[in-house]
Amino acid sequence: MSELAMRAEKLDAADELADKRGEFVLDDVAYLDGNSLGALAAVVPGRVEDVVRRQWGELRIRSWEESGWWTAPERIGDRIAPLVGAAPGQIVVGDSTSVNVFKALVGAVRMAGEGRDEILVDATTFPTDGYIAESAARMTGRTLRPVAPAQVPDALGDRTAAVLLNHVDYRTGRLHDLPALTAAVHEAGAYAVWDLCHSAGALPVGLDEHGVDLAVGCTYKYLNGGPGSPAYLYVRRGLQDRFDSPLPGWNSHAEPFGMRSGYEPAPGALRGRVGTPDILSMLALEAALEVWDGVRIEAVRAKSLALTDFFLQCVAAYVPEGRVECLTPVPHAERGSQIALRCDDAGEVMKRLVERGVVGDFRAPDVLRFGFTPLYVGFADVERAARVLAGTLA
Amino acid sequence: MSELAMRAEKLDAADELADKRGEFVLDDVAYLDGNSLGALAAVVPGRVEDVVRRQWGELRIRSWEESGWWTAPERIGDRIAPLVGAAPGQIVVGDSTSVNVFKALVGAVRMAGEGRDEILVDATTFPTDGYIAESAARMTGRTLRPVAPAQVPDALGDRTAAVLLNHVDYRTGRLHDLPALTAAVHEAGAYAVWDLCHSAGALPVGLDEHGVDLAVGCTYKYLNGGPGSPAYLYVRRGLQDRFDSPLPGWNSHAEPFGMRSGYEPAPGALRGRVGTPDILSMLALEAALEVWDGVRIEAVRAKSLALTDFFLQCVAAYVPEGRVECLTPVPHAERGSQIALRCDDAGEVMKRLVERGVVGDFRAPDVLRFGFTPLYVGFADVERAARVLAGTLA
Numbered sequence: 087m088s089e090l091a092m093r094a095e096k097l098d099a100a101d102e103l104a105d106k107r108g109e110f111v112l113d114d115v116a117y118l119d120g121n122s123l124g125a126l127a128a129v130v131p132g133r134v135e136d137v138v139r140r141q142w143g144e145l146r147i148r149s150w151e152e153s154g155w156w157t158a159p160e161r162i163g164d165r166i167a168p169l170v171g172a173a174p175g176q177i178v179v180g181d182s183t184s185v186n187v188f189k190a191l192v193g194a195v196r197m198a199g200e201g202r203d204e205i206l207v208d209a210t211t212f213p214t215d216g217y218i219a220e221s222a223a224r225m226t227g228r229t230l231r232p233v234a235p236a237q238v239p240d241a242l243g244d245r246t247a248a249v250l251l252n253h254v255d256y257r258t259g260r261l262h263d264l265p266a267l268t269a270a271v272h273e274a275g276a277y278a279v280w281d282l283c284h285s286a287g288a289l290p291v292g293l294d295e296h297g298v299d300l301a302v303g304c305t306y307k308y309l310n311g312g313p314g315s316p317a318y319l320y321v322r323r324g325l326q327d328r329f330d331s332p333l334p335g336w337n338s339h340a341e342p343f344g345m346r347s348g349y350e351p352a353p354g355a356l357r358g359r360v361g362t363p364d365i366l367s368m369l370a371l372e373a374a375l376e377v378w379d380g381v382r383i384e385a386v387r388a389k390s391l392a393l394t395d396f397f398l399q400c401v402a403a404y405v406p407e408g409r410v411e412c413l414t415p416v417p418h419a420e421r422g423s424q425i426a427l428r429c430d431d432a433g434e435v436m437k438r439l440v441e442r443g444v445v446g447d448f449r450a451p452d453v454l455r456f457g458f459t460p461l462y463v464g465f466a467d468v469e470r471a472a473r474v475l476a477g478t479l480a
Numbered sequence: 481m482s483e484l485a486m487r488a489e490k491l492d493a494a495d496e497l498a499d500k501r502g503e504f505v506l507d508d509v510a511y512l513d514g515n516s517l518g519a520l521a522a523v524v525p526g527r528v529e530d531v532v533r534r535q536w537g538e539l540r541i542r543s544w545e546e547s548g549w550w551t552a553p554e555r556i557g558d559r560i561a562p563l564v565g566a567a568p569g570q571i572v573v574g575d576s577t578s579v580n581v582f583k584a585l586v587g588a589v590r591m592a593g594e595g596r597d598e599i600l601v602d603a604t605t606f607p608t609d610g611y612i613a614e615s616a617a618r619m620t621g622r623t624l625r626p627v628a629p630a631q632v633p634d635a636l637g638d639r640t641a642a643v644l645l646n647h648v649d650y651r652t653g654r655l656h657d658l659p660a661l662t663a664a665v666h667e668a669g670a671y672a673v674w675d676l677c678h679s680a681g682a683l684p685v686g687l688d689e690h691g692v693d694l695a696v697g698c699t700y701k702y703l704n705g706g707p708g709s710p711a712y713l714y715v716r717r718g719l720q721d722r723f724d725s726p727l728p729g730w731n732s733h734a735e736p737f738g739m740r741s742g743y744e745p746a747p748g749a750l751r752g753r754v755g756t757p758d759i760l761s762m763l764a765l766e767a768a769l770e771v772w773d774g775v776r777i778e779a780v781r782a783k784s785l786a787l788t789d790f791f792l793q794c795v796a797a798y799v800p801e802g803r804v805e806c807l808t809p810v811p812h813a814e815r816g817s818q819i820a821l822r823c824d825d826a827g828e829v830m831k832r833l834v835e836r837g838v839v840g841d842f843r844a845p846d847v848l849r850f851g852f853t854p855l856y857v858g859f860a861d862v863e864r865a866a867r868v869l870a871g872t873l874a
Contacts, residue, residue, distance in 0.1 A: 111537040119541045126537035134532050134760070135525065142706055143505040143520035147513045147839060155707055182755025184729030185579060192619075209741070214730035214755065217743040221728055225586075225619040232741070257739075304756070312536055313549055313759035332615055335578030336608035345651070345844055347603070347626070349611040361576025361608065362698070365707035366528070367758040445541060450739055 090400050090469050097396065097465035103389050106461045109377045110310075116467040116474075118446045121284060121424045121457025124310030124374075133373035137366060158368050159316075159337075159359050165375045166309070166318055169383055170282060170301070171292035176320050178358045179305070179368060183283060183317040184214045185333070186302035189358060190319060191222040191250055192332040194277035194300055197325060198247035202276065203227070206241055206249040209234050212256040215281055219250050225332070235262045242274035249276055253291065254284035254422030257449055259414040261285070261422045265296040272297065283307060287378075288423035288460070289387040293320055300325070308423065308459055311371035319358040326354055335360035377461060389460035390423040393468055397425050397456065400472030409479045413453065424457040435478055444474045484794050484863050491790065491859035497783050500855045503771045504704075510861040510868075512840045515678060515818045515851025518704030518768075527767035531760060552762050553710075553731075553753050559769045560703070560712055563777055564676060564695070565686040570714050572752040573699070573762060577677060577711040578608045579727070580696035583752060584713060585616040585644055586726040588671035588694055591719060592641035596670065599624050600635055600643040606650040609675055613644050619726070629656045636668035643670055647685065648678035648816030651843055653808040655679070655816045659690040666691065677701060681772075682817035682854070683781040687714055694719070702817065702853055705765035713752040720748055729754035771855060783854035784817040787862055791819050791850065794866030803873045807847065818851040829872055838868045 087095075098104060111126040141153040150156045163177030170177075181189075195205060207219040209232035216232065223230035233241045235251055242249070249271045254261050264280060271278040280301040285291055287308030293301055301320040305311035321329045331351070336342050337359035340350045351357045398412065410427040429435055429452060436448040446456040456471060481489075492498060505520040535547040544550045557571030564571075575583075589599060601613040603626035610626065617624035627635045629645055636643070643665045648655050658674060665672040674695040679685055681702030687695055695714040699705035715723045725745070730736050731753035734744040745751045792806065804821040823829055823846060830842040840850040850865060 111533075113538070117540065123536075123541045123544075125540060126532065131529065131532045131537070134528060138520065138525045138528050138706070138764070139505075142517075143525070144507070146511065146519060147517045147841065148834075149707065150517075181575065181579065182729065182758075184731075184755035185575065185727060188727060212730075213733070213739055213741060213743075216741055217728045217730065217733070220743060221726055225726060306756070312532070313543065314756045314762070315760075316758060317755070332619060333579060333582060334611045334615055335576065336606075336611065337578075339607070339611070343844060345607055347607060347610055349607075349614060361578035361711070362700070362708045364576075364710060364758050364761040366709075366761045366764055368708070370532070370760055440542075447541065450737060 090403060094396070094465035094469040097392065101389065101464065102385055103381070103460055104464065106377060106381070107464060110462045112462060114443060116444045116471050118444065118456040118458060118463065118467065118471055120459030120463070121307050121455065122447050123306055123313060124308060124459060125462055127310055127374045127377045129376055130312070130370050130373045134366065134370050137369045155365050158365065158372065159363050160355055162368060162372050162375070163318055163355060165372065166305070169378060170286050170320070171290060172294050172320055173323070176323055176355050177318050178355045179318045179371070180316050180359055180363050183281070183302055183304045184218050186317045186319045187215050187218045187250070187281065188222055189331055189333055190279045190300040190302050191219055191248060192226055193321070193329045194248035194279050195222065195226045195228055196330045197277055197328050202245055202247035203229060204245040205230050205247055206233050206238060207231070208251050210255055210257070211252055212283070215250055215252070235267065238267055239270045242270060242276060244275070246274050246276040248279055250279045250281065252281045252284065256284055257453060258426050259422045259424035261289070261420050264291065264298070268296050268298055284422055284424070288390055290383050298322065305371050310374045310377070312367060312374065315367050315371040316364060321355060321358060326357060329357050331357060333360045337361055337363070381461070386460045390458055391418050391421070393458040393460065393463060393465065394421060394423065394425050396465055397458070397468045397472060400469050401475065404472050404476035405479060423459070424455055427454045428452050429454050438478045439474060442474045442478065444471045484797060488790070488859035488863040491786065495783065495858065496779055497775070497854055498858065500771060500775070501858060504856045506856060508837060510838045510865050512838065512850040512852060512857065512861065512865055514853030514857070515701050515849065516841050517700055517707060518702060518853060519856055521704055521768045521771045523770055524706070524764050524767045528760065528764050531763045549759050552759065552766065553757050554749055556762060556766050556769070557712055557749060559766065560699070563772060564680050564714070565684060566688050566714055567717070570717055570749050571712050572749045573712045573765070574710050574753055574757050577675070577696055577698045578612050580711045580713045581609050581612045581644070581675065582616055583725055583727055584673045584694040584696050585613055585642060586620055587715070587723045588642035588673050589616065589620045589622055590724045591671055591722050596639055596641035597622050598639040599641055600627050600632060601625070602645050603628050604649055604651070605646055606677070609644055609646070629661065632661055633664045636664060636670060638669070640668050640670040642673055644673045644675065646675045646678065650678055651847060652820050653816045653818035655683070655814050658685065658692070662690050662692055678816055678818070682784055684777050692716065699765050704768045704771070706761060706768065709761050709765040710758060715749060715752055720751060723751050725751060727754045731755055731757070775855070780854045784852055785812050785815070787852040787854065787857060787859065788815060788817065788819050790859055791852070791862045791866060794863050795821070795869065798866050798870035799873060817853070818849055821848045822846050823848050832872045833868060836868045836872065838865045
């Protein structure tokens with residue numbers, strides 16, 4: 087056994103989250119793609135079966151009340167809240183991340199008022215945020231200006247209505263400084279909208295603590311909600327009365343079953359709802375969130391950094407110099423929970439890795455992404471991944 | 481056995497769709513609420529279990545390709561297409577009905593161009609369509625004008641950009657004249673957007689035949705897709721190149737995995753996609769649609785009318801005169817697949833009906849709704865429902 091393999095064994099033995107791995111359905115694959123699709127929690131299949139067979143099949147329409155379907159968006163929102171540092175009553179689950187970016191950004195622009203005519207967006211963002219931001223700008227008569235996150239403070243001004251930023255970059259895994267950037271946005275009198283897709287469930291976010299205005303995120307990465315599970319929208323309590331949704335569906339009405347022709351928005355987080363929630367996906371997510379019982383997000387962060395540190399150490403030891411270039415920042419304060427390696431023929435390399443039981447993913451044109459989900463990835467997986475990568479590149 | 485009960489027996493014996501009932505999970509309840517939530521098809525639970533345990537649990541990320549997750553929205557759209565009279569390649573499934581109303585209406589207004597500044601909306605619509613239409617009007621700088629469907633021809637003019645109509649009224653069950661209204665809208669040079677929530681799966685729609693421009697619909701009523709299953713968007717082939725979505729998420733990009741910062745819309749129906757599809761709900765819907773194999777929608781319509789005719793006959797025979805007033809038109813050409821009865825204390829009456837095994841629903845302030853899903857409702861259910869209603873009102 088190599089020195090690093092022995093080190094992995096020791097790290098796994100000392101891992102306070104090690105028991106969590108048993109709560110997931112895993113096999114002999116080193117699954118380092120939880121930053122794309124989280125693994126299946128063992129509690130989920132039975133729950134989904136109950137939702138389908140009993141709640142839908144037997145109770146049918148009665149389940150909207152009796153099985154708590156109607157209130158699922160806010161109930162599950164409150165379950166996610168502590169994981170992103172939010173008090174209850176500020177998050178609703180539903181719709182895709184893209185749709186929630188639209189709600190959040192239009193909502194923020196409307197809060198900023200007519201005098202502010204510019205929206206700033208992370209120029210390195212996952213594309214959908216940029217496309218949707220462009221539409222939000224067009225439909226609210228604002229101008230969209232893509233800016234690298236580091237340049238945001240200089241780009242802010244009296245014209246800035248809202249700023250859409252990613253907490254962790256989907257490609258490089260860079261962690262942006264949410265507290266400082268939010269403070270800068272506020273100093274300019276603008277509204278900060280954060281996309282938490284690649285940070286929620288991997289590290290502390292502190293939405294309330296840092297005064298974030300609005301936030302969105304998906305639930306199928308580090309929250310393990312399942313393929314395409316619904317996203318969520320956070321609207322800070324102090325702004326909820328001013329949140330003016332561009333998608334005021336009947337689920338966001340103050341009296342949804344009043345069937346009134348005039349729209350009157352519900353108070354609170356409910357205002358972020360739109361149409362009928364997709365119950366099967368939503369209740370699978372609710373079950374998946376049970377694995378977080380008793381888990382401190384600080385412990386998750388500590389393990390995440392230990393995993394990525396160890397991966398970098400193993401890559402340095404195993405992979406011949408110059409074959410890969412790490413795009414992820416080395417300082418902990420700038421690192422999310424993934425490592426991105428630039429590599430020639432990255433698409434082909436990832437195919438070979440997958441064939442050898444190491445699953446990460448490929449982002450065009452030349453990036454290998456490895457995601458480290460602290461709830462179920464162990465240090466032995468990490469050592470193996472680096473070793474197989476080295477073998478693949480040899 | 482009463483004369484009507486004997487008549488029900490004969491009608492059930494002659495019902496060419498009678499065997500379909502066995503493909504659903506039903507019990508001793510007369511379930512007349514399929515116009516709100518369709519019953520569970522027996523094929524669904526096993527399929528969902530496979531999606532959860534094998535596709536997600538074992539294949540994980542590989543399922544986006546290997547299990548056909550990525551192409552599900554258009555594949556399932558093509559499965560719905562023949563039920564609403566559409567050729568393949570014009571429907572995508574995803575998002576809620578409300579979100580699709582927004583896409584369709586903004587898309588229609590943009591096709592109409594700057595010169596047309598008014599949107600007409602069915603004044604009797606299910607509220608969400610009106611709320612979303614108001615937002616679409618506000619965000620495109622148009623004026624929204626609610627008009628009763630019968631008045632639409634008179635209200636049309638050079639200013640009309642688009643008209644949003646319901647094929648069947650959610651409250652009264654009135655069937656509107658889609659061919660004639662669409663022709664009138666076109667004659668005025670405007671675009672017709674139809675909401676098919678209460679007609680798809682209950683009667684022929686003929687989207688292509690009648691030249692409908694855009695349409696939306698839910699899948700959890702007569703299509704039995706499950707609670708909150710994703711809705712769909714139809715964009716007529718000839719208009720697809722001009723469909724300019726207000727929600728241009730990455731799933732609608734010509735090259736979604738190119739991760740380009742510039743948006744370039746995909747050709748065809750794909751342009752109606754937005755974010756990552758909610759796979760569990762979507763594949764449950766796909767399984768539920770299998771019950772339509774070999775079913776002619778004309779046979780469904782014939783049985784639907786026979787069921788509602790028979791219900792009216794039984795109500796007339798059993799319920800003391802003056803206790804209920806039928807809001808649903810008697811002429812077949814104006815009737816969908818539900819019967820709405822106005823009744824004092826309708827909320828209380830429905831509670832008692834449910835206690836006695838007859839499940840319809842209540843719409844404020846005074847309407848009892850009974851939906852007749854031809855695939856699984858029999859004539860004996862109908863006779864029983866009218867009999868129990870009479871007993872409840874006695």
